[in-house]
Amino acid sequence: MNILKRLTIKDLKLNKKRTIGTLIGIILAITLITVVGGMFFSMRKTLIESEIQSNGYYHVQLSDISESEVNNVKNNKDFSHIETMYDLGNAVITLENDRFQQLHTYSMSKETADYLKYNITEGRFPENGKEIAISSYYLKSLNLKLGDKINFVSGDLIDNENEVAFEYEPENTRIINGKEYEFTIVGALNQFSRNAVTTDVKTEKIDAYLTLKNPGNYKEDINELLGTTDYKKETSPKYKFLSINKSLLEWEVFAFSDSIMKVLIGMVVIVIFIILITSVFSIRNSF
Numbered sequence: 001m002n003i004l005k006r007l008t009i010k011d012l013k014l015n016k017k018r019t020i021g022t023l024i025g026i027i028l029a030i031t032l033i034t035v036v037g038g039m040f041f042s043m044r045k046t047l048i049e050s051e052i053q054s055n056g057y058y059h060v061q062l063s064d065i066s067e068s069e070v071n072n073v074k075n076n077k078d079f080s081h082i083e084t085m086y087d088l089g090n091a092v093i094t095l096e097n098d099r100f101q102q103l104h105t106y107s108m109s110k111e112t113a114d115y116l117k118y119n120i121t122e123g124r125f126p127e128n129g130k131e132i133a134i135s136s137y138y139l140k141s142l143n144l145k146l147g148d149k150i151n152f153v154s155g156d157l158i159d160n161e162n163e164v165a166f167e168y169e170p171e172n173t174r175i176i177n178g179k180e181y182e183f184t185i186v187g188a189l190n191q192f193s194r195n196a197v198t199t200d201v202k203t204e205k206i207d208a209y210l211t212l213k214n215p216g217n218y219k220e221d222i223n224e225l226l227g228t229t230d231y232k233k234e235t236s237p238k239y240k241f242l243s244i245n246k247s248l249l250e251w252e253v254f255a256f257s258d259s260i261m262k263v264l265i266g267m268v269v270i271v272i273f274i275i276l277i278t279s280v281f282s283i284r285n286s287f
Helices: 002-014 016-055 067-074 110-115 136-141 215-226 246-252 258-286
Strands: 060-065 079-094 100-107 120-123 131-135 149-159 173-189 195-198 206-212 241-244
Touching (some): 016 258, 060 067, 067 079, 067 206, 079 110
Antiparallel strands (some): 079 100, 131 195
């Protein structure tokens, strides 16, 4: 071994140009592979942070659940964090020229609003059940401003077949179980949506946002929570309405479909292959 070592060192010294060319080729290959990997993980981190800043850090949303169901979820050790809000339902506000705007109101604490990124861009967060914050876009659309009072009836939006509807259509949908509310507008929300937020108002409908303790086990934990074998279908025998935060899971734990994963892996393999081939020719030319 010592003889081989001495011969190698002697050969490197006798062929300095070749040695330098070889070292440069190896350094370039390692640097390029490191840069490619760094760019990929930097992009991944940026996308994760962007999703969290837009919607908050949660993995599963359960809608229209009861207090007892909330307590059951809180006892689930697979989830490290849970935020809840009360759903006051949908309202239809009539404007001039027979136009209308649909408004969905939630009641939540300031802590929940901060966690789920319901940020106030103007004014302040509601301090009681008589105050409300509305999307800044909808404030303009409704021709309202801070300090104005707003009255509406909010309830369940259903279609002509008594099924839950999400979009108001004058001829095909109506509001039932309505309750009249009067609020003073004290804040504008950052969201480009038809959402409004108040606080200290409770209803029988609760929305829960759950954060996994170990996102790496998302398949097992979410399927166990929902009582299903395929969480991607977003259906459950336990919960009527649910949503999986796929945008976050996709980049946090690479929860992509098989076809997308194949494309990503293929792209990485091609880039590394190109780098290796280029480096081989660089080293070969040094000889």
